[in-house]
Amino acid sequence: MDLLEHQGKQLFRDHGVPTPEGRPAQTAEEAVEAADELDYPVVIKAQVLIGGRGKAGGIKLANDRQEAREHAEAILGMDIRGFTVHELYVEKSSQIAEEYYAAILVDRGAKRPMAMLSRMGGIDVEEIAERDPTAIARVHVDPLVGFQDFHGRRLAFEAGIAADVIRPTGALLARLYETFVAEDAMLVEVNPLLVTEAREVVALDAKLTVDDNALYRHPQTAALRNPGADDEQEQMARERDLIYVKLDGNIGILGNGAGLVMSTLDVVAQAGGRPANFLDAGGGSRAEAIVDAVEVILSDAKVDAVLFNIFGGITRCDEVANGLVTAFGQIDVTVPFVVRLDGTNDEEGRRILAEADLPNVHVEKTMLGAAARVVELTGADAADGAVDAPSAPGAELRR
């Protein structure tokens, strides 16, 4: 889960990471009030989960009330690389002397937290690496020992930052590490990390990604969910506890197990089809979960056909078949389904489907066969529009 700048900065303040004073605002009126309280000059900042806000005109300096209102009105509703601005952050303007870069992340390769510091901030870390790879200092931290003063010193000296701010920068990094651990973050990034003209070190931006698996111990963060960032189906899926990712094709996909679903997408693409989504029904899929999944997949108007690819381990094929039968009873299904059931209780699953005699459901034995079939069905349906034409499903059930 990604946090907005002002949400991240609240967590920073909770853990003692210095940030400029600021207030969130939902309307231009609120922004002006916040600006009056903070006193001018202030910076009006678009709150969206995407970088490049400044270049897109989403960050503006306001020297008085009139400018604050004008900028707030202009930025609210603005589209920044596909993200609509619904919220603003009004922040006291800072006097910039230097801009650094700091981050702490879970390094999957080393299986340890990694802290990074660079004297070149204010640009993308990829760009820093390109311009001067030696400008980024990195240290790994033993998660059982935690961030020590020497980590901060090493980063500061290796990054070559100004000598007079080595101590406060180290202190800030220690607080940043505390935030990273306490809030179960996968990534904490500060870009720029600012040195003011008064030689104070503050976090001018905040990018936090919190581990979804740890949200249960952070109820306040979990409640921050920003539904505007999600697509309609992804939101529906989340409400139903389904793992769904929207793609841009027309073949709805459901499978059990992330690897198998990814593989199914690949195989459908190789067969010439375009998957509409990734949906992992997970282990131990109960009938209700299948009903939910079918509802979510079919709520995407682009879907012309659906492929169920089930290889039962924890998942029992009879439960999936029962779920499908229930779903067909509850939902008006107008597109063809290709169903492949294999693995735990597969014979029982296929028997249930044969007895139910569902309209326009095609049963296939192999994954490649099922992919080819669903691609063929979308092609044919797209050509003659005969999506409702019932076939003889019973005859197609085979072992």
Next chain:
Amino acid sequence: MSILVGSETKLVVCGLTGREGSFHGLNNRRYGTDLVAGVTPGKGGGDVEGVPIFDTVHEAVAETGANTSMVVVPPRFAADSILEAADAGVELVVCITEGIPAHDMLRVYTHLRRGPTRLIGPNCPGVLSPGKANVGIIPAHFFPQGGVGLVSRSGTLTYQIGNELAGCGFGSSTIVGIGGDPIVGSSFIDVIALFEGDPETDLIVMCGEIGGDEEERTADYIAEHVLKPVVAYIAGFTAPPGKTMGHAGAIVSGSSGTAQVKAEALEARGVRVGRTPTEVAELAAELSGAAA
């Protein structure tokens, strides 16, 4: 021989009194695994179909000589359960649980690497040595005994590939699901090193997916240390960047972690990569024909 689990395995299941724990634990016993104990705090002294339940792993180990633990408890208790098993001196912990916070796993991983206990998973289907023992949730009937060592980040995809291999006449020495989380106890390299040293394994199949750079590191390791033929599969060629594809670890970040980059890294090191699960089995047949 086989690796990790076999006839010498004495299994304790943490969470045996739960729905999934009893279903799979007893399935493992029916397969022939020596299931010696279950652990559920507060339920010590009872039994699940004759398998004694203990309050602590220490007690289970002392009473039964358990050397392998399977963890099937909810995610918020799983890290504790793994650490308890390690503290009790269990040699191998297989953690099936999905959804353990990454910071828990950073601590668990770091601690376990300093001691003798090996961890497989979490978020994995377990380990099966056909004909000998099954520890986890792998449906054993798809996997006849044979010479393929199979290691994978995914569960159901592994069954799919095992099924395709069986269709081409291949059995397996051991199937290891290392798990789909960003931080797992054992890597492809750890498991492939065991397969390389296992006299019953003739050919290795590794099944990777998008995210991280494990597959790329493994490619380098194979080139330097592995003499046995290796066939690979990578899932997620069609995954869009920035989206987590089900597994917490399956995410393309910018241009890194893509299936394309992984497949190319493996092929550059001489590892054949199948583009579909079916093609993996065909390549295995081709390579074992060439080896014979």
